[in-house]
Amino acid sequence: MSITGFEAIDAAKARVEKICPGVVSCADIVAVAARDASAYVGGPTWNVKLGRRDSTDVETLIKRFKGKGLNVREMVALSGAHTLGDAQCSSFRDRIYSDGANIDGAYAGVLRRRCPLVGGDNVTAPFDPVTPDHFDNNYFRDLMRRRGLLASDQVLYSGGGVTDGIVREYGKLAGRFRDDFAAAMVKMGEIQPLTGSAGQIRRICGAVN
Structure with a gap:
Protein backbone atom coordinates (compact mmCIF):
# COMPACT_ATOMS: atom_id res chain seq x y z
CA MET A 1 0.00 0.00 0.00
CA SER A 2 1.32 3.47 -0.87
CA ILE A 3 1.66 6.36 1.58
CA THR A 4 -1.50 7.86 0.09
CA GLY A 5 -3.27 4.58 0.74
CA PHE A 6 -2.28 4.60 4.40
CA GLU A 7 -3.47 8.20 4.68
CA ALA A 8 -6.87 7.16 3.32
CA ILE A 9 -7.08 4.30 5.84
CA ASP A 10 -6.15 6.62 8.70
CA ALA A 11 -8.74 9.18 7.55
CA ALA A 12 -11.43 6.48 7.48
CA LYS A 13 -10.33 5.24 10.89
CA ALA A 14 -10.51 8.76 12.36
CA ARG A 15 -14.11 9.16 11.19
CA VAL A 16 -15.10 5.75 12.53
CA GLU A 17 -13.45 6.49 15.89
CA LYS A 18 -15.61 9.59 16.30
CA ILE A 19 -18.76 7.49 15.95
CA CYS A 20 -17.76 4.29 17.77
CA PRO A 21 -14.34 4.57 19.40
CA GLY A 22 -12.43 1.37 20.09
CA VAL A 23 -14.82 -0.91 18.19
CA VAL A 24 -13.82 -1.17 14.50
CA SER A 25 -10.27 -2.41 13.86
CA CYS A 26 -7.84 -1.15 11.25
CA ALA A 27 -7.64 -4.72 9.94
CA ASP A 28 -11.35 -4.64 9.13
CA ILE A 29 -11.06 -1.19 7.54
CA VAL A 30 -8.19 -2.35 5.31
CA ALA A 31 -10.11 -5.49 4.30
CA VAL A 32 -13.25 -3.53 3.39
CA ALA A 33 -11.21 -0.82 1.63
CA ALA A 34 -9.46 -3.44 -0.51
CA ARG A 35 -12.79 -4.89 -1.59
CA ASP A 36 -14.38 -1.50 -2.29
CA ALA A 37 -11.32 -0.22 -4.18
CA SER A 38 -11.44 -3.30 -6.41
CA ALA A 39 -15.15 -2.83 -7.13
CA TYR A 40 -14.71 0.92 -7.73
CA VAL A 41 -12.30 0.35 -10.62
CA GLY A 42 -14.34 -2.44 -12.19
CA GLY A 43 -12.78 -5.40 -10.37
CA PRO A 44 -14.51 -8.20 -8.46
CA THR A 45 -16.20 -7.86 -5.10
CA TRP A 46 -16.49 -10.39 -2.29
CA ASN A 47 -17.93 -10.82 1.19
CA VAL A 48 -15.70 -9.55 4.00
CA LYS A 49 -15.99 -11.25 7.37
CA LEU A 50 -15.63 -8.61 10.05
CA GLY A 51 -14.46 -8.83 13.64
CA ARG A 52 -10.68 -8.80 13.20
CA ARG A 53 -8.38 -7.38 15.83
CA ASP A 54 -5.10 -5.57 15.11
CA SER A 55 -1.78 -7.23 15.89
CA THR A 56 0.50 -5.37 18.29
CA ASP A 57 3.70 -5.68 16.23
CA VAL A 58 4.91 -6.81 12.82
CA GLU A 59 6.65 -9.90 14.20
CA THR A 60 3.33 -11.18 15.49
CA LEU A 61 1.74 -10.51 12.12
CA ILE A 62 4.51 -12.34 10.27
CA LYS A 63 4.25 -15.36 12.56
CA ARG A 64 0.50 -15.58 12.05
CA PHE A 65 0.78 -15.51 8.27
CA LYS A 66 3.81 -17.78 7.94
CA GLY A 67 2.96 -21.22 6.72
CA LYS A 68 -0.81 -20.60 6.55
CA GLY A 69 -1.01 -22.12 3.16
CA LEU A 70 -1.81 -19.97 0.18
CA ASN A 71 -1.09 -22.22 -2.78
CA VAL A 72 0.78 -21.30 -5.95
CA ARG A 73 -2.34 -20.43 -7.92
CA GLU A 74 -3.59 -18.17 -5.13
CA MET A 75 -0.19 -16.50 -4.93
CA VAL A 76 -0.27 -15.68 -8.63
CA ALA A 77 -3.86 -14.46 -8.43
CA LEU A 78 -3.05 -12.19 -5.49
CA SER A 79 -0.01 -10.84 -7.34
CA GLY A 80 -2.53 -9.62 -9.90
CA ALA A 81 -3.42 -6.88 -7.41
CA HIS A 82 -0.58 -5.09 -9.19
CA THR A 83 -3.02 -4.38 -11.98
CA LEU A 84 -3.44 -1.23 -9.86
CA GLY A 85 -1.04 1.06 -8.05
CA ASP A 86 2.56 2.08 -8.52
CA ALA A 87 6.02 1.66 -7.04
CA GLN A 88 8.87 4.02 -6.24
CA CYS A 89 12.00 4.06 -8.37
CA SER A 90 14.04 2.77 -5.46
CA SER A 91 12.03 -0.46 -5.70
CA PHE A 92 12.95 -1.28 -9.30
CA ARG A 93 16.06 0.77 -10.18
CA ASP A 94 18.39 -2.23 -9.98
CA ARG A 95 16.12 -4.08 -12.38
CA ILE A 96 16.03 -1.43 -15.10
CA TYR A 97 19.78 -0.70 -14.96
CA SER A 98 20.93 -4.32 -14.86
CA ASP A 99 22.06 -5.86 -18.15
CA GLY A 100 21.17 -9.32 -16.88
CA ALA A 101 17.61 -8.48 -15.84
CA ASN A 102 14.73 -10.32 -17.51
CA ILE A 103 13.15 -7.14 -18.86
CA ASP A 104 12.04 -5.84 -22.25
CA GLY A 105 14.60 -3.33 -23.51
CA ALA A 106 12.12 -0.71 -24.70
CA TYR A 107 10.21 -0.90 -21.42
CA ALA A 108 13.44 -0.52 -19.44
CA GLY A 109 14.30 2.52 -21.54
CA VAL A 110 10.99 4.21 -20.73
CA LEU A 111 11.53 3.57 -17.04
CA ARG A 112 15.11 4.90 -17.15
CA ARG A 113 13.85 8.20 -18.51
CA ARG A 114 11.53 8.41 -15.53
CA CYS A 115 13.97 7.11 -12.93
CA PRO A 116 17.61 8.28 -13.10
CA LEU A 117 20.45 6.05 -11.96
CA VAL A 118 21.07 8.39 -9.04
CA GLY A 119 18.36 10.31 -7.18
CA GLY A 120 14.63 10.46 -7.73
CA ASP A 121 13.95 7.62 -5.30
CA ASN A 122 10.41 8.82 -4.62
CA VAL A 123 9.41 9.14 -8.27
CA THR A 124 6.83 6.48 -9.09
CA ALA A 125 5.82 4.36 -12.06
CA PRO A 126 2.60 2.35 -12.49
CA PHE A 127 2.64 -1.43 -12.31
CA ASP A 128 0.42 -1.47 -15.38
CA PRO A 129 1.32 1.42 -17.71
CA VAL A 130 -1.54 0.70 -20.13
CA THR A 131 -4.59 0.61 -17.82
CA PRO A 132 -3.23 1.76 -14.43
CA ASP A 133 -6.63 2.73 -13.01
CA LEU A 150 9.34 -5.32 -10.03
CA ALA A 151 11.68 -8.29 -10.14
CA SER A 152 9.21 -10.06 -7.83
CA ASP A 153 6.54 -9.54 -10.50
CA GLN A 154 8.58 -10.84 -13.39
CA VAL A 155 9.71 -14.01 -11.60
CA LEU A 156 6.13 -15.22 -12.05
CA TYR A 157 6.85 -15.54 -15.76
CA SER A 158 10.33 -16.59 -16.82
CA GLY A 159 9.61 -18.63 -19.93
CA GLY A 160 9.78 -21.99 -18.24
CA GLY A 161 8.89 -21.56 -14.58
CA VAL A 162 6.23 -23.37 -12.59
CA THR A 163 3.93 -20.33 -12.59
CA ASP A 164 4.20 -19.52 -16.31
CA GLY A 165 1.11 -21.53 -17.18
CA ILE A 166 -1.03 -19.71 -14.63
CA VAL A 167 0.19 -16.34 -15.89
CA ARG A 168 -0.70 -17.33 -19.47
CA GLU A 169 -4.11 -18.55 -18.32
CA TYR A 170 -4.92 -15.31 -16.52
CA GLY A 171 -3.55 -13.30 -19.43
CA LYS A 172 -6.11 -14.96 -21.69
CA LEU A 173 -9.05 -15.41 -19.30
CA ALA A 174 -9.85 -12.20 -17.45
CA GLY A 175 -12.96 -13.68 -15.85
CA ARG A 176 -11.04 -16.57 -14.35
CA PHE A 177 -8.48 -14.18 -12.89
CA ARG A 178 -11.24 -12.06 -11.34
CA ASP A 179 -12.89 -15.11 -9.79
CA ASP A 180 -9.63 -16.57 -8.47
CA PHE A 181 -8.50 -13.20 -7.13
CA ALA A 182 -11.72 -12.70 -5.18
CA ALA A 183 -11.54 -16.25 -3.77
CA ALA A 184 -7.90 -15.79 -2.76
CA MET A 185 -8.70 -12.49 -1.06
CA VAL A 186 -11.41 -14.20 0.98
CA LYS A 187 -9.02 -17.01 1.94
CA MET A 188 -6.25 -14.58 2.86
CA GLY A 189 -8.71 -12.61 4.98
CA GLU A 190 -9.46 -15.76 6.97
CA ILE A 191 -5.85 -16.54 7.90
CA GLN A 192 -6.13 -16.50 11.68
CA PRO A 193 -7.66 -13.04 12.10
CA LEU A 194 -7.38 -11.59 15.59
CA THR A 195 -10.87 -11.49 17.10
CA GLY A 196 -12.48 -11.30 20.52
CA SER A 197 -9.97 -10.28 23.18
CA ALA A 198 -6.90 -11.02 21.03
CA GLY A 199 -4.91 -8.10 19.68
CA GLN A 200 -6.43 -4.64 19.98
CA ILE A 201 -8.59 -2.04 18.28
CA ARG A 202 -6.11 0.61 17.20
CA ARG A 203 -6.99 4.28 17.54
CA ILE A 204 -4.61 5.13 14.66
CA CYS A 205 -3.91 2.44 12.06
CA GLY A 206 -0.26 3.37 11.64
CA ALA A 207 0.65 2.89 15.31
CA VAL A 208 0.17 0.44 18.16
CA ASN A 209 -1.98 1.80 21.02
Missing part, protein backbone atom coordinates in the same frame (compact mmCIF):
# COMPACT_ATOMS: atom_id res chain seq x y z
CA HIS A 134 -8.65 -0.25 -14.18
CA PHE A 135 -8.86 -3.73 -12.67
CA ASP A 136 -8.10 -6.09 -15.54
CA ASN A 137 -5.69 -8.83 -16.58
CA ASN A 138 -3.21 -6.63 -18.43
CA TYR A 139 -0.69 -7.16 -15.61
CA PHE A 140 -0.29 -10.77 -16.72
CA ARG A 141 0.00 -9.81 -20.38
CA ASP A 142 2.78 -7.43 -19.39
CA LEU A 143 4.61 -10.25 -17.61
CA MET A 144 4.51 -12.34 -20.80
CA ARG A 145 6.16 -9.39 -22.59
CA ARG A 146 8.83 -9.15 -19.85
CA ARG A 147 7.32 -5.88 -18.67
CA GLY A 148 6.86 -6.64 -14.99
CA LEU A 149 7.78 -3.54 -12.99
Whole structure:
Protein backbone atom coordinates (compact mmCIF):
# COMPACT_ATOMS: atom_id res chain seq x y z
CA MET A 1 0.00 0.00 0.00
CA SER A 2 1.32 3.47 -0.87
CA ILE A 3 1.66 6.36 1.58
CA THR A 4 -1.50 7.86 0.09
CA GLY A 5 -3.27 4.58 0.74
CA PHE A 6 -2.28 4.60 4.40
CA GLU A 7 -3.47 8.20 4.68
CA ALA A 8 -6.87 7.16 3.32
CA ILE A 9 -7.08 4.30 5.84
CA ASP A 10 -6.15 6.62 8.70
CA ALA A 11 -8.74 9.18 7.55
CA ALA A 12 -11.43 6.48 7.48
CA LYS A 13 -10.33 5.24 10.89
CA ALA A 14 -10.51 8.76 12.36
CA ARG A 15 -14.11 9.16 11.19
CA VAL A 16 -15.10 5.75 12.53
CA GLU A 17 -13.45 6.49 15.89
CA LYS A 18 -15.61 9.59 16.30
CA ILE A 19 -18.76 7.49 15.95
CA CYS A 20 -17.76 4.29 17.77
CA PRO A 21 -14.34 4.57 19.40
CA GLY A 22 -12.43 1.37 20.09
CA VAL A 23 -14.82 -0.91 18.19
CA VAL A 24 -13.82 -1.17 14.50
CA SER A 25 -10.27 -2.41 13.86
CA CYS A 26 -7.84 -1.15 11.25
CA ALA A 27 -7.64 -4.72 9.94
CA ASP A 28 -11.35 -4.64 9.13
CA ILE A 29 -11.06 -1.19 7.54
CA VAL A 30 -8.19 -2.35 5.31
CA ALA A 31 -10.11 -5.49 4.30
CA VAL A 32 -13.25 -3.53 3.39
CA ALA A 33 -11.21 -0.82 1.63
CA ALA A 34 -9.46 -3.44 -0.51
CA ARG A 35 -12.79 -4.89 -1.59
CA ASP A 36 -14.38 -1.50 -2.29
CA ALA A 37 -11.32 -0.22 -4.18
CA SER A 38 -11.44 -3.30 -6.41
CA ALA A 39 -15.15 -2.83 -7.13
CA TYR A 40 -14.71 0.92 -7.73
CA VAL A 41 -12.30 0.35 -10.62
CA GLY A 42 -14.34 -2.44 -12.19
CA GLY A 43 -12.78 -5.40 -10.37
CA PRO A 44 -14.51 -8.20 -8.46
CA THR A 45 -16.20 -7.86 -5.10
CA TRP A 46 -16.49 -10.39 -2.29
CA ASN A 47 -17.93 -10.82 1.19
CA VAL A 48 -15.70 -9.55 4.00
CA LYS A 49 -15.99 -11.25 7.37
CA LEU A 50 -15.63 -8.61 10.05
CA GLY A 51 -14.46 -8.83 13.64
CA ARG A 52 -10.68 -8.80 13.20
CA ARG A 53 -8.38 -7.38 15.83
CA ASP A 54 -5.10 -5.57 15.11
CA SER A 55 -1.78 -7.23 15.89
CA THR A 56 0.50 -5.37 18.29
CA ASP A 57 3.70 -5.68 16.23
CA VAL A 58 4.91 -6.81 12.82
CA GLU A 59 6.65 -9.90 14.20
CA THR A 60 3.33 -11.18 15.49
CA LEU A 61 1.74 -10.51 12.12
CA ILE A 62 4.51 -12.34 10.27
CA LYS A 63 4.25 -15.36 12.56
CA ARG A 64 0.50 -15.58 12.05
CA PHE A 65 0.78 -15.51 8.27
CA LYS A 66 3.81 -17.78 7.94
CA GLY A 67 2.96 -21.22 6.72
CA LYS A 68 -0.81 -20.60 6.55
CA GLY A 69 -1.01 -22.12 3.16
CA LEU A 70 -1.81 -19.97 0.18
CA ASN A 71 -1.09 -22.22 -2.78
CA VAL A 72 0.78 -21.30 -5.95
CA ARG A 73 -2.34 -20.43 -7.92
CA GLU A 74 -3.59 -18.17 -5.13
CA MET A 75 -0.19 -16.50 -4.93
CA VAL A 76 -0.27 -15.68 -8.63
CA ALA A 77 -3.86 -14.46 -8.43
CA LEU A 78 -3.05 -12.19 -5.49
CA SER A 79 -0.01 -10.84 -7.34
CA GLY A 80 -2.53 -9.62 -9.90
CA ALA A 81 -3.42 -6.88 -7.41
CA HIS A 82 -0.58 -5.09 -9.19
CA THR A 83 -3.02 -4.38 -11.98
CA LEU A 84 -3.44 -1.23 -9.86
CA GLY A 85 -1.04 1.06 -8.05
CA ASP A 86 2.56 2.08 -8.52
CA ALA A 87 6.02 1.66 -7.04
CA GLN A 88 8.87 4.02 -6.24
CA CYS A 89 12.00 4.06 -8.37
CA SER A 90 14.04 2.77 -5.46
CA SER A 91 12.03 -0.46 -5.70
CA PHE A 92 12.95 -1.28 -9.30
CA ARG A 93 16.06 0.77 -10.18
CA ASP A 94 18.39 -2.23 -9.98
CA ARG A 95 16.12 -4.08 -12.38
CA ILE A 96 16.03 -1.43 -15.10
CA TYR A 97 19.78 -0.70 -14.96
CA SER A 98 20.93 -4.32 -14.86
CA ASP A 99 22.06 -5.86 -18.15
CA GLY A 100 21.17 -9.32 -16.88
CA ALA A 101 17.61 -8.48 -15.84
CA ASN A 102 14.73 -10.32 -17.51
CA ILE A 103 13.15 -7.14 -18.86
CA ASP A 104 12.04 -5.84 -22.25
CA GLY A 105 14.60 -3.33 -23.51
CA ALA A 106 12.12 -0.71 -24.70
CA TYR A 107 10.21 -0.90 -21.42
CA ALA A 108 13.44 -0.52 -19.44
CA GLY A 109 14.30 2.52 -21.54
CA VAL A 110 10.99 4.21 -20.73
CA LEU A 111 11.53 3.57 -17.04
CA ARG A 112 15.11 4.90 -17.15
CA ARG A 113 13.85 8.20 -18.51
CA ARG A 114 11.53 8.41 -15.53
CA CYS A 115 13.97 7.11 -12.93
CA PRO A 116 17.61 8.28 -13.10
CA LEU A 117 20.45 6.05 -11.96
CA VAL A 118 21.07 8.39 -9.04
CA GLY A 119 18.36 10.31 -7.18
CA GLY A 120 14.63 10.46 -7.73
CA ASP A 121 13.95 7.62 -5.30
CA ASN A 122 10.41 8.82 -4.62
CA VAL A 123 9.41 9.14 -8.27
CA THR A 124 6.83 6.48 -9.09
CA ALA A 125 5.82 4.36 -12.06
CA PRO A 126 2.60 2.35 -12.49
CA PHE A 127 2.64 -1.43 -12.31
CA ASP A 128 0.42 -1.47 -15.38
CA PRO A 129 1.32 1.42 -17.71
CA VAL A 130 -1.54 0.70 -20.13
CA THR A 131 -4.59 0.61 -17.82
CA PRO A 132 -3.23 1.76 -14.43
CA ASP A 133 -6.63 2.73 -13.01
CA HIS A 134 -8.65 -0.25 -14.18
CA PHE A 135 -8.86 -3.73 -12.67
CA ASP A 136 -8.10 -6.09 -15.54
CA ASN A 137 -5.69 -8.83 -16.58
CA ASN A 138 -3.21 -6.63 -18.43
CA TYR A 139 -0.69 -7.16 -15.61
CA PHE A 140 -0.29 -10.77 -16.72
CA ARG A 141 0.00 -9.81 -20.38
CA ASP A 142 2.78 -7.43 -19.39
CA LEU A 143 4.61 -10.25 -17.61
CA MET A 144 4.51 -12.34 -20.80
CA ARG A 145 6.16 -9.39 -22.59
CA ARG A 146 8.83 -9.15 -19.85
CA ARG A 147 7.32 -5.88 -18.67
CA GLY A 148 6.86 -6.64 -14.99
CA LEU A 149 7.78 -3.54 -12.99
CA LEU A 150 9.34 -5.32 -10.03
CA ALA A 151 11.68 -8.29 -10.14
CA SER A 152 9.21 -10.06 -7.83
CA ASP A 153 6.54 -9.54 -10.50
CA GLN A 154 8.58 -10.84 -13.39
CA VAL A 155 9.71 -14.01 -11.60
CA LEU A 156 6.13 -15.22 -12.05
CA TYR A 157 6.85 -15.54 -15.76
CA SER A 158 10.33 -16.59 -16.82
CA GLY A 159 9.61 -18.63 -19.93
CA GLY A 160 9.78 -21.99 -18.24
CA GLY A 161 8.89 -21.56 -14.58
CA VAL A 162 6.23 -23.37 -12.59
CA THR A 163 3.93 -20.33 -12.59
CA ASP A 164 4.20 -19.52 -16.31
CA GLY A 165 1.11 -21.53 -17.18
CA ILE A 166 -1.03 -19.71 -14.63
CA VAL A 167 0.19 -16.34 -15.89
CA ARG A 168 -0.70 -17.33 -19.47
CA GLU A 169 -4.11 -18.55 -18.32
CA TYR A 170 -4.92 -15.31 -16.52
CA GLY A 171 -3.55 -13.30 -19.43
CA LYS A 172 -6.11 -14.96 -21.69
CA LEU A 173 -9.05 -15.41 -19.30
CA ALA A 174 -9.85 -12.20 -17.45
CA GLY A 175 -12.96 -13.68 -15.85
CA ARG A 176 -11.04 -16.57 -14.35
CA PHE A 177 -8.48 -14.18 -12.89
CA ARG A 178 -11.24 -12.06 -11.34
CA ASP A 179 -12.89 -15.11 -9.79
CA ASP A 180 -9.63 -16.57 -8.47
CA PHE A 181 -8.50 -13.20 -7.13
CA ALA A 182 -11.72 -12.70 -5.18
CA ALA A 183 -11.54 -16.25 -3.77
CA ALA A 184 -7.90 -15.79 -2.76
CA MET A 185 -8.70 -12.49 -1.06
CA VAL A 186 -11.41 -14.20 0.98
CA LYS A 187 -9.02 -17.01 1.94
CA MET A 188 -6.25 -14.58 2.86
CA GLY A 189 -8.71 -12.61 4.98
CA GLU A 190 -9.46 -15.76 6.97
CA ILE A 191 -5.85 -16.54 7.90
CA GLN A 192 -6.13 -16.50 11.68
CA PRO A 193 -7.66 -13.04 12.10
CA LEU A 194 -7.38 -11.59 15.59
CA THR A 195 -10.87 -11.49 17.10
CA GLY A 196 -12.48 -11.30 20.52
CA SER A 197 -9.97 -10.28 23.18
CA ALA A 198 -6.90 -11.02 21.03
CA GLY A 199 -4.91 -8.10 19.68
CA GLN A 200 -6.43 -4.64 19.98
CA ILE A 201 -8.59 -2.04 18.28
CA ARG A 202 -6.11 0.61 17.20
CA ARG A 203 -6.99 4.28 17.54
CA ILE A 204 -4.61 5.13 14.66
CA CYS A 205 -3.91 2.44 12.06
CA GLY A 206 -0.26 3.37 11.64
CA ALA A 207 0.65 2.89 15.31
CA VAL A 208 0.17 0.44 18.16
CA ASN A 209 -1.98 1.80 21.02
